[in-house]
Each structure stands twice: as C-alpha cells, then as structure tokens.
Amino acid sequence: MKPFHHTLLTASTTLLVIVACGNSADQGGKDSTGKTQDLSKNTLFIDSLKLRQTAKFDFENADPGSLPPGWSQFFSGSGGTSWKITNDNGNKVLAQMYSDNPGNHFNIVVNDTITAMNMVLTVRLKGVSGKHDQGGGFVWRFTDKDNYYIVRANPLEDNVVLYKVQNGIRTDLPLIDKGKTYGVSVSKLGNGWNSMKLVVKNDLFSVFLNDKEIFKVQDNTFEGAGKVGLWSKADAVTYFDDFEILTY
Secondary structure (H helix, E strand, C coil): CCCCCCEEEECCCCCCEEECCCCCHHHCCCCCCCCEEEHHHCCCCCCCCCCCEEEEECCCCCCCCCCCCCEEEEEECCCCCCEEEEEECCEEEEEECCCCCCCCCEEEEEEEEEEECCEEEEEEEEEEECCCCCCEEEEEEEEECCEEEEEEEECCCCEEEEEEEECCEEEECCECCCECCCCEECCCCCCCEEEEEEEEECCEEEEEECCEEEEEEECCCCCCCEEEEEEEECCCEEEEEEEEEEEC
C-alpha cells in the first residue's frame, strides 16, 4: 500500500503558508500550479489566533477501496459503515459508501493522530445519494462514538445544522441571536461540490458554507480536546476532499 500523504507544518505566527497539492481545477477544483497559498486570506482568524500546526489531506496518494492508514471508522445505530478511498472522475476522495442504513444510523471517521480543542476545519463535500439522508460534515471533540459535536449540510433538506451527540443522543443546538431554529436553510446544495468551514474557539463555533458565514453556536458540553473527523447519517453516500485541520 502506498503511504498516505498529508502535509504537516508548524507555525509560530498567525501567518501560515502551505503549498497546494492535488489535481487541477477541472478535476475537482484542486490547484496544481505549485503556488503557495496565504491561508490568512481565506481562513477566519479570531483575536489573532496563533496556529500550532496544519494538516491537509487530499487523498491523492491513498489506495482506492480501503480506509487510509491513520484513520478509524465508527458507527452507531443498526446498520454498517464503509469509509474508503474512491475515484471521482480521476480525483481520489474519501467516501462513505454504505448505502443501506436506516434513518437512525450515524457514520463517523476520525483521524487517529490529531487531537485538538480549538481549530479551523475546511473540507469540500459532495452528496452523491441517499433516500433517508444525504451530505455530511465535521466531527470535533470526539471522545467515542456516542460523544462529540457535529455540523452537517444536507442536500435533501437544503439546510445546515449543528448538533451535540451526548451519550448517544443527538440534539440540535440553538444559534446565537436566533435561538432554537434547527440550523438554517441555505441555497440549493444539489449533487455537486460544496465547501464547509468551521472555526472552533473554546465554546464558540462559527459555521461557513461556500465561503459565507451562516451562523454561530455557543455550547460548553464538551470542553476538552478530542479527535477530529467527518460524519454522515443513515444511507448517505458522500464524498469528501481537501480536508484541512488547523489547530491553535
């Protein structure tokens, strides 16, 4: 098996520059020019965040048909889960492929080596199929399959919702200045690629969709560090790519 590639850098200032890697824009939007990217221009920095490290996973060096080394999958409910690398028009992506789960089922994959309390997460995701559910999103402060936070975008409902899962029970959280609204409705997500970003600073979570901030949530149920990963629900077949984790 080829070694699974990710870029890991450290920084002592709030300006972090990485070299982009992956396919060209016509094969999933990846930059192959070799130009450096100034992340301070497209990542929200709150109160001059001091970055500790960044890891970017483009999955291009992973072998199709298997879960990349350094990742673990979990599920809760009465179905199964199958996270693996698959090919999307010449572009390798990490996908949740199990398509026969009931509506009460959660699919989770987390990185084994990164544990963080505060972070900036970005990813591109594509909701491919699903009758009960579609799409997905981020997991953070994960301690086990029954305790973590999630925020997800659902193309079936065209909304984005942030939850906590505590002792196996999922609860949507109220939005700052809006209250308990079950997240927010968004423009039609369709079956193409969308981008998500999440900024986590202590008990404040800021959520972005396609480069626009859509809401904030404040919650202190899980205050410590935890693992970071991706999530989908029920029978959602979902592709993820260009997953980036910046910790501070």
